[in-house]
Amino acid sequence: MRLISKSPVNRPRSRSGFTLVDVALATVILVVAAGGLIGTVISTSRLARTTEETADAYEAARAMTEQIHAMDATTVFTTFIGAPNFDVTGLGAVADDADGLVGEILFPSVGGELREDVVDASLGMPRDLNGDGAIDALNHADDYIILPITIRIRWMGVSGRQTADLSLLVQG
Amino acid sequence: MKLPERKHLSGFTLIELMIGTTVVAGLFYAIATTSLSASNTYDETMRRARLVTKAHKVLDRISDEFVEAELTTITPALPGVGASTITYRVPGSLAGSVITWSGNRTIAFQTDAGEFDDGIDNNGDGRIDEGVVLFTIDAGLATQKQVTLCHDVRSLLGGELSNLGDDNGNLMVDERGLVFELTANVLTIRLTLEDIDEDGNTLSKTVQTSVRIRN
Numbered sequence: 001m002r003l004i005s006k007s008p009v010n011r012p013r014s015r016s017g018f019t020l021v022d023v024a025l026a027t028v029i030l031v032v033a034a035g036g037l038i039g040t041v042i043s044t045s046r047l048a049r050t051t052e053e054t055a056d057a058y059e060a061a062r063a064m065t066e067q068i069h070a071m072d073a074t075t076v077f078t079t080f081i082g083a084p085n086f087d088v089t090g091l092g093a094v095a096d097d098a099d100g101l102v103g104e105i106l107f108p109s110v111g112g113e114l115r116e117d118v119v120d121a122s123l124g125m126p127r128d129l130n131g132d133g134a135i136d137a138l139n140h141a142d143d144y145i146i147l148p149i150t151i152r153i154r155w156m157g158v159s160g161r162q163t164a165d166l167s168l169l170v171q172g
Numbered sequence: 173m174k175l176p177e178r179k180h181l182s183g184f185t186l187i188e189l190m191i192g193t194t195v196v197a198g199l200f201y202a203i204a205t206t207s208l209s210a211s212n213t214y215d216e217t218m219r220r221a222r223l224v225t226k227a228h229k230v231l232d233r234i235s236d237e238f239v240e241a242e243l244t245t246i247t248p249a250l251p252g253v254g255a256s257t258i259t260y261r262v263p264g265s266l267a268g269s270v271i272t273w274s275g276n277r278t279i280a281f282q283t284d285a286g287e288f289d290d291g292i293d294n295n296g297d298g299r300i301d302e303g304v305v306l307f308t309i310d311a312g313l314a315t316q317k318q319v320t321l322c323h324d325v326r327s328l329l330g331g332e333l334s335n336l337g338d339d340n341g342n343l344m345v346d347e348r349g350l351v352f353e354l355t356a357n358v359l360t361i362r363l364t365l366e367d368i369d370e371d372g373n374t375l376s377k378t379v380q381t382s383v384r385i386r387n
Contacts, residue, residue: 041209
């Protein structure tokens with residue numbers, strides 16, 4: 001006797017679809033791609049603010065440079081050594097900044113004295129500051145003829161700690 | 173009776189199509205957002221750069237005037253007070269050791285045409301009480317000439333509010349967008365320019381320079 005199937009639908013033996021591994025792999029790839037894209041969006045949105053902060057920092061450094069150049073060169077060191085720090089509108093100080101002022105004027109000095117024997121590559125030191133042909137450990141605050149200065153702006157920006165340096169050489 | 177064979181149909185179901193479309197739409201949205209953000213960042217950066225460049229050009233022009241200016245003829249602009257108008261003289265001619273000085277020259281902040289100093293945007297350009305830098309030669313004389321060095325000067329210096337207080341910490345109160353400050357023989361000039369984009373967003377930049385008066 002031949003059995004006749006009552007069901008009009010022939011059920012296939014194999015089932016189509018995705019396995020768990022397929023889904024997991026696709027999900028991982030999608031998450032990685034989305035993560036990369038989101039990171040790019042976040043970086044781009046920070047870029048404008050970071051650019052503005054950097055421009056403000058260099059503008060402040062440039063203004064300080066012009067102020068120094070406009071002064072009598074022989075008085076620059078004594079004028080700023082006691083109060084070398086200044087503020088910049090729009091920039092916040094880093095957490096460990098003692099006075100909360102983001103700008104700083106750096107001299108080749110030790111303990112308030114202008115010294116030729118200071119080792120600082122950014123200032124081109126050690127070097128002869130008073131033109132006597134020798135590099136010594138004396139205080140040349142009153143007889144320098146050249147004065148290397150670095151104006152440093154250090155702030156806490158949206159991208160973390162940022163620093164901008166501007167170097168100049170004042171000639172007496 | 174033999175049932176007809178059901179043909180196997182290939183293709184996507186409606187749900188698969190909907191899911192795929194949603195995923196692609198999401199990716200395109202993310203890409204478009206990133207591109208738009210980058211484009212806006214570029215535009216804003218360029219606006220700032222143009223504004224700063226313009227401001228520096230004006231400061232350089234003003235600085236050149238004061239390189240030759242006679243210190244004793246400069247309008248007293250005391251530290252902490254400042255002035256938005258400055259008057260000075262420069263050497264006109266030299267005969268032997270005798271210098272003939274020019275007529276009075278002035279550089280001043282002046283409210284822009286169509287604008288009044290009333291806290292209202294009178295000329296409808298989106299800015300309030302904005303001004304110009306006006307340069308005058310032979311002020312008050314028949315040979316007087318005037319030229320506008322730049323427009324778009326902010327009414328008050330950057331960071332300052334009209335509240336009779338020193339908001340920006342420069343020891344001056346409600347100072348104008350162009351301000352001169354004379355300390356000994358060093359003249360400090362500060363200038364704030366502002367710009368408005370097509371969306372009505374205001375951008376302002378402040379620049380500063382110092383000039384040593386040598387005469």
